[in-house]
Amino acid sequence: xxxxxxxxxxxxxxxxxxxxxxxxxxxxxxxxxxxxxxxxxxxxxxxxxxxxxxxxxxxxxxxxxxxxxxxxxxxxxxxxxxxxxxxxxxxxxxxxxxxxxxxxxxxxxxxxxxxxxxxxxxxxxxxxxxxxxxxxxxxxxxxxxxxxxxxxxxxxxxxxxxxxxxxxxxxxxxxxxxxxxxxxxxxxxxxxxxxxxxxxxxxxxxxxxxxxxxxxxxxxxxxxxxxxxxxxxxxxxxxxxxxxxxxxxxxxxxxxxxxxxxxxxxxxxxxxxxxxxxxxxxxxxxxxxxxxxxxxxxxxxxxxxxxxxxxxxxxxxxxxxxxxxxxxxxxxxxxxxxxxxxxxxxxxxxxxxxxxxxxxxxxxxxxxxxxxxxxxxxxxxxxxxxxxxxxxxxxxxxxxxxxxxxxxxxxxxxxxxxxxxxxxxxxxxxxxxxxxxxxxxxxxxxxxxxxxxxxxxxxxxxxxxxxxxxxxxxxxxxxxxxxxxxxxxxxxxxxxxxxxxxxxxxxxxxxxxxxxxxxxxxxxxxxxxxxxxxxxxxxxxxxxxxxxxxxxxxxxxxxxxxxxxxxxxxxxxxxxxxxxxxxxxxxxxxxxxxxxxxxxxxxxxxxxxxxxxxxxxxxxxxxxxxxxxxxxxxxxxxxxxxxxxxxxxxxxxx
Amino acid sequence: xxxxxxxxxxxxxxxxxxxxxxxxxxxxxxxxxxxxxxxxxxxxxxxxxxxxxxxxxxxxxxxxxxxxxxxxxxxxxxxxxxxxxxxxxxxxxxxxxxxxxxxxxxxxxxxxxxxxxxxxxxxxxxxxxxxxxxxxxxxxxxxxxxxxxxxxxxxxxxxxxxxxxxxxxxxxxxxxxxxxxxxxxxxxxxxxxxxxxxxxxxxxxxxxxxxxxxxxxxxxxxxxxxxxxxxxxxxxxxxxxxxxxxxxxxxxxxxxxxxxxxxxxxxxxxxxxxxxxxxxxxxxxxxxxxxxxxxxxxxxxxx
Numbered sequence: 001x002x003x004x005x006x007x008x009x010x011x012x013x014x015x016x017x018x019x020x021x022x023x024x025x026x027x028x029x030x031x032x033x034x035x036x037x038x039x040x041x042x043x044x045x046x047x048x049x050x051x052x053x054x055x056x057x058x059x060x061x062x063x064x065x066x067x068x069x070x071x072x073x074x075x076x077x078x079x080x081x082x083x084x085x086x087x088x089x090x091x092x093x094x095x096x097x098x099x100x101x102x103x104x105x106x107x108x109x110x111x112x113x114x115x116x117x118x119x120x121x122x123x124x125x126x127x128x129x130x131x132x133x134x135x136x137x138x139x140x141x142x143x144x145x146x147x148x149x150x151x152x153x154x155x156x157x158x159x160x161x162x163x164x165x166x167x168x169x170x171x172x173x174x175x176x177x178x179x180x181x182x183x184x185x186x187x188x189x190x191x192x193x194x195x196x197x198x199x200x201x202x203x204x205x206x207x208x209x210x211x212x213x214x215x216x217x218x219x220x221x222x223x224x225x226x227x228x229x230x231x232x233x234x235x236x237x238x239x240x241x242x243x244x245x246x247x248x249x250x251x252x253x254x255x256x257x258x259x260x261x262x263x264x265x266x267x268x269x270x271x272x273x274x275x276x277x278x279x280x281x282x283x284x285x286x287x288x289x290x291x292x293x294x295x296x297x298x299x300x301x302x303x304x305x306x307x308x309x310x311x312x313x314x315x316x317x318x319x320x321x322x323x324x325x326x327x328x329x330x331x332x333x334x335x336x337x338x339x340x341x342x343x344x345x346x347x348x349x350x351x352x353x354x355x356x357x358x359x360x361x362x363x364x365x366x367x368x369x370x371x372x373x374x375x376x377x378x379x380x381x382x383x384x385x386x387x388x389x390x391x392x393x394x395x396x397x398x399x400x401x402x403x404x405x406x407x408x409x410x411x412x413x414x415x416x417x418x419x420x421x422x423x424x425x426x427x428x429x430x431x432x433x434x435x436x437x438x439x440x441x442x443x444x445x446x447x448x449x450x451x452x453x454x455x456x457x458x459x460x461x462x463x464x465x466x467x468x469x470x471x472x473x474x475x476x477x478x479x480x481x482x483x484x485x486x487x488x489x490x491x492x493x494x495x496x497x498x499x500x501x502x503x504x505x506x507x508x509x510x511x512x513x514x515x516x517x518x519x520x521x522x523x524x525x526x527x528x529x530x531x532x533x534x535x536x537x538x539x540x541x542x543x544x545x546x547x548x549x550x551x552x553x554x555x556x557x558x559x560x561x562x563x564x565x566x567x568x569x570x571x572x573x574x575x576x577x578x579x580x581x582x583x584x585x586x587x588x589x590x591x592x593x594x595x596x597x598x599x600x601x602x603x604x605x606x607x608x609x610x611x612x613x614x615x616x617x618x619x620x621x622x623x624x625x626x627x628x629x630x631x632x633x634x635x636x637x638x639x640x641x642x643x644x645x646x647x648x649x650x651x652x653x654x
Numbered sequence: 655x656x657x658x659x660x661x662x663x664x665x666x667x668x669x670x671x672x673x674x675x676x677x678x679x680x681x682x683x684x685x686x687x688x689x690x691x692x693x694x695x696x697x698x699x700x701x702x703x704x705x706x707x708x709x710x711x712x713x714x715x716x717x718x719x720x721x722x723x724x725x726x727x728x729x730x731x732x733x734x735x736x737x738x739x740x741x742x743x744x745x746x747x748x749x750x751x752x753x754x755x756x757x758x759x760x761x762x763x764x765x766x767x768x769x770x771x772x773x774x775x776x777x778x779x780x781x782x783x784x785x786x787x788x789x790x791x792x793x794x795x796x797x798x799x800x801x802x803x804x805x806x807x808x809x810x811x812x813x814x815x816x817x818x819x820x821x822x823x824x825x826x827x828x829x830x831x832x833x834x835x836x837x838x839x840x841x842x843x844x845x846x847x848x849x850x851x852x853x854x855x856x857x858x859x860x861x862x863x864x865x866x867x868x869x870x871x872x873x874x875x876x877x878x879x880x881x882x883x884x885x886x887x888x889x890x891x892x893x894x895x896x897x898x899x900x901x902x903x904x905x906x907x908x909x910x911x912x913x914x915x916x917x918x919x920x921x922x923x924x925x926x927x928x929x930x931x932x933x934x935x936x937x938x939x940x941x942x943x944x945x946x947x948x949x950x951x952x953x954x955x956x957x
Contacts (some may be wrong), residue, residue: 010870374772376714388765390698396759397752406755410748416803416956423956425730426799433754434788440762441784448769448780454712519745524730527744528756531726535876542872547706553713553771554867556857560703567769567777576785579938 004075004129007043007087007205008122011036015118024552025102032114036121037512040091042230046075047083051494062347070193072135073126077498080262081340082128082257085347089249090121092473097170097242099469100362108415109210113153113240120146120246125156127254132192133182133445140178140254144171150243151235163234169222170231177218178258185211185266197265208641212273216280225283225314230604233295236303237367241358244299248306249351256313256343260336263321263504271325271421278318282431287583288436294577294586296569296598298357298367301446302350305393308435309346313339315428316408319415320503320603326422326558329505331411336499338407341491345400347486349392353478356386359470362448370568371457372450379467383451391442393483398525403518408432413592430598438576445572452562486525549592656906658904662737662754664910667729670696670886671879673919677846678853680835680923695882699875703814707871712772720767721876727760728883734810735890736858739819739898739907742811747902750798750810754791757887758842760880762789768865775857779864781935786849790842792837796948800832801895803955814891818898826899831951838944840888842937844881859931889918920935 004393021028075083101110112538123146126139149173152164184207185197211448215230224232230254236244262267288307290383295301301549316339323332359382361367378385392399416426484491554559587598600606627630675692682689691697702788709717714845733743734753765783769778801813812818820948841851845862859863867875893914902910932940 137876153763171681178935212833220826307909374712376716382715390761391762394758394762395755396762397755400810404757406748406751409751410808413748413750413799413808414803416799417806426803426952426956429799430796432791436758436791437784437788437791440758441788444765444780444784446770448766448777452714452716452766452770453772453777520744520749522751524744524752526747528726528730531729535726537718539718539872539876542703546871547703549706549708553773553776554709555773555775561773563772565774566772572777572781575781576788577684577784578935579789636689 001046001071001074003045004043004125007041007045007127007600008350009119010039011121012039012041014039015115018114019111022109027108028111028114029098029102029405032118033095035598036094037091040087040094040121040170044087044090045090045136047080047087048108049549050075051078051084051491052648053204054535061266063106069325071131073129074131075129075608077494077501078257078260079129081344081494082253083125084251085253085344086121086124087126089125089347089351089477090246092250092267093242093246093477094118096123096245096358096470096473097240100242100358101240103362108153113150116146116149116241117246120251124250124254125645128257131192131194133186133197134192136194137175137178137182139344140283141175142174142178143254147171147247150245151239153240153243154238157238158601158615159234160238161516163231163238166608167231167235171230173219174218175218176612177214180599181214181218181262184214188222194261194265195452196528199619200446207622208270209273210222211266212262212269216260216277219255219262220280221253221255222258223252223310223314223638224307225255225280225310226287226307227603229284229310230601230608231290233300233303233601234308234604235297235308236546237297241299241354241361243586244303245351245354245358247304248354249347252310253343253347256317258309259317260340260502263317264504267504268324271320271322274318274321274325276592277314278316278425279430280369281314281316281318282428284308284314285435286311286438286565287636288429288581289442289579290577291439291585291599293573294440294584298360298369298371298446298450298468299354299371300599301369301442302357305353305439305442306346308439309342309350309393310407312408312432313342313346315339315432316342316404316411317413318429319408319425320499322422322425323411323416323585326418326420327420328415328422329503331414331418331497332503333505334407334411334414334604336502337492337495338404338411340495340498340502341407341459341484342401342404345392345404345481348477348484349389349399349401352385352389352474353393355470355477356382359467359474362470363467369446370570371455371528373456373563373566374454376430376451381471382467385471386451388448388478388481390447392485394439394443395438396527397485400481400488401485402520403485403488406521420574441573441576445569448481449569449572453566456566486529487522489522656741656904658738659736659741659743659879659909661742662908662911663732665908666732666737666890666915667694667883667887669912669915670882671699673885673889674852674882676916676919677923677926680920681926684924684927695878696825698880702870702875703872705871709828710771710868713868714761716934717767717868718873720765720770721765721873721880722759722765724880725876725883727756728887731756731773732887734882735887735888736811736815737896737908737911738904739894739902739911739937740811740904741815742809745809745811747808750802750808750813754794754798757884758787758791764865764877767869771868772790773868775834775864775930776867778858778862779867782861784864786842786941789841789938789945790849793839793895793941793945793948794843796945797836797839797951800828800948800951800955801822803952804828804832814894814898816893818895819901822899825955828951828954829895831947831954833892835944835948835951836888838896838940839933839946840885840892841922841925842941843888844885846885848890848929848932848940851931854931876918885919889915893918 014032018028018032020649074424125138221228285308292304316335319335320332328476392401395401395405415422455493585602679692734741750795765780768780805813850861897910
């Protein structure tokens with residue numbers, strides 16, 4: 001715990017140094033970068049030792065640090081699983097953020113942004129390690145506000161401010177739901193420790209149902225699950241790119257952490273809750289990726305993919321709940337293990353993609369992908385990292401996204417072999433396949449339009465070479481994607497153990513082991529890589545003695561094709577979106593000589609904003625109450641006091 | 655790996671290029687022409703493989719990598735199938751997801767290599783390819799689900815192998831519906847009529863062909879071979895489901911599969927002869943219809 005605390009302290013110190021040394025930018029940058037990365041690594045050490053060494057590196061086999069339950073903060077296996085998500089990915093984001101914000105020095109408060117980033121990382125670590133309700137909610141609120149401050153870094157832009165406000169409203173709705181959840185859960189107990197939030201603390205199925213529903217709403221808003229996702233795309237797109245990576249890659253995951261923690265403490269949830277989570281997951285994943293396909297703002301597109309991936313994670317969790325409710329522990333384990341692994345995987349590849357997007361934005365000054373093209377030439381290393389991220393997020397072998405989706409697929413297909421109501425869940429496998437196919441369409445569009453071909457708009461040509469000082473963190477994330485994809489056996493036992501913990505199945509690790517190891521996937525990857533290598537060599541060999549010529553791309557004999565004649569992102573996605581009709585969330589704009597599509601956010605634009613304006617109109621009627629004169633306010637205070645006295649009179653003094 | 659499994663893999667890899675030839679020959683005969691030789695594709699492959707190549711200056715390494723990945727993923731996917739009806743060379747629980755994933759990886763890389771040229775034609779082809787795949791892939795998984803639920807086995811070796819034979823009589827309606835759906839999916843995945851016309855010669859109307867307009871020489875040979883192999887793979891899926899009805903010895907099952915593949919290619923040729931290609935925006939409807947067919951099969955099993 002000392003290591004953990006000093007690591008977090010180092011991060012905070014680095015942030016303070018960045019803020020304090022604002023006059024000497026070079027020094028401030030270096031101090032912040034080194035101390036924050038070192039702090040992340042230091043704070044990560046106990047979690048990693050729990051995950052991989054059974055705690056043996058830190059003196060004796062333990063499964064939580066500190067061992068007892070009487071602490072404000074502590075690390076158990078579940079926290080240890082989420083800490084690499086927060087601090088491991090967070091470290092790479094900090095390392096990227098410093099050079100990324102360097103050009104902003106001079107006209108923005110970069111030092112302050114670094115400080116807030118440090119606070120956010122510490123708060124996130126606090127959320128996943130809190131052991132009492134108060135510590136949890138306090139860290140949660142610090143996290144929410146710090147994220148808002150970072151989000152509105154470019155606050156003079158109207159859309160940034162708007163997105164920030166939508167986020168602020170939603171995140172407080174979320175906190176409110178969580179406070180309600182804890183209030184119901186704790187009942188009249190005076191004990192704030194999580195350890196006391198056992199199944200017995202809640203009374204009866206009604207209270208349990210209320211806790212589960214409020215938890216799902218609260219954590220669902222934070223995780224950005226449909227139908228609460230609508231704050232997400234705008235907010236994540238508006239933030240600076242490394243902050244987008246942090247919000248999408250890390251902050252959404254504390255919602256998932258909350259759900260896992262809730263299930264672990266409350267005991268296995270009933271079947272109806274599992275079905276709701278499964279359906280929410282299905283809707284999030286299919287609609288998220290469909291709406292992503294409609295976007296042509298680079299970062300909004302990536303943000304919608306977070307909705308999709310959160311959906312996949314929720315499908316895993318829902319399957320976990322259902323498997324337990326229908327007495328199929330093996331399926332439940334597969335679902336939860338898949339969800340946990342996908343949480344880590346998504347943190348890795350989504351951060352990687354956002355960091356790549358940041359490099360593209362820095363290089364070209366554009367987020368609109370219809371103006372981009374051909375960036376694979378000026379920035380080949382970024383393109384390669386982005387390709388790794390794309391293959392991983394689509395869930396293709398041999399990378400990490402495939403491993404977690406494979407587990408969830410196996411769980412869903414296995415549900416078809418179970419007896420009773422669970423069998424219907426097998427249909428969800430088709431939804432998962434649809435999600436995968438749509439993601440393939442979306443990322444072939446994104447990668448193809450941004451990195452391949454030629455620039456579509458000459459003004460979007462290279463401005464400032466952004467690759468060399470931003471590639472390091474991306475390389476680290478890409479390497480992690482490859483390692484988990486090729487050798488999932490390295491972390492599969494830990495995942496299985498934690499999944500067993502969440503589902504209150506202590507023997508979980510052994511059960512998942514019996515279901516088959518992840519070894520076949522490693523073999524498959526190895527054979528695939530070997531085959532591709534051999535194929536490449538064969539192709540090279542046959543071409544050695546042949547004539548290789550260079551000529552223009554075939555355009556039906558037309559030799560003066562320009563970049564503007566290429567397929568654009570809009571035209572690429574058009575037939576697919578047309579097939580989905582009104583749910584696809586786009587408006588087509590045709591004029592005589594141009595065609596483009598305008599993406600809308602269906603929930604926010606068709607439901608959220610009209611509802612909000614009604615609320616505002618209703619609130620206007622209440623305005624006379626706030627007259628601004630002191631005597632009225634005194635009257636309110638006295639009336640309130642009277643009301644409380646009456647309540648105590650009739651409810652009986654405690 | 656048993657001897658018959660190895661033989662089966664070898665036979666399918668070698669015979670794959672004959673299948674498009676058979677389909678085209680049937681089409682020629684039905685429409686009253688003589689047509690190209692059945693073994694034409696072997697000659698084409700040999701010719702292209704020994705030629706030089708032309709590359710557009712727009713292209714990068716992805717353009718060259720795409721065909722290689724496509725062939726390799728198809729080869730590996732072939733290794734997952736129980737071609738002799740008993741054993742798959744590579745098998746593990748949940749390998750059906752890997753089968754779909756491998757083919758998707760091949761598609762992804764080929765689409766990227768098409769977009770690498772910066773041509774609007776190839777962009778068009780890529781866009782159509784992924785659009786149809788969005789509807790074909792769930793249908794494929796749904797068909798697999800039918801066989802999984804029918805046999806209770808999450809391995810291709812089981813769901814298309816002997817367990818399927820044992821359950822065939824009891825679940826025949828579902829399996830037939832699944833096979834019918836799989837046949838339509840196979841037409842989409844291998845770019846045949848009524849989804850795509852491999853013999854068309856107008857860039858604007860092509861799907862798969864227009865994606866590979868710029869590939870030449872060995873790259874083109876790899877793509878041609880991979881397409882033929884994909885046809886053999888999907889044909890094997892359909893044929894395995896149908897021939898599993900007969901409980902025969904392993905070598906016999908392999909023989910039945912090879913005969914079945916020829917019949918499958920002829921069936922594809924007949925479909926091509928009797929109908930024209932669908933309008934592009936009707937293709938999703940056909941594939942959703944195929945999904946619904948398999949879905950009925952699944953409901954029969956789950957009831």
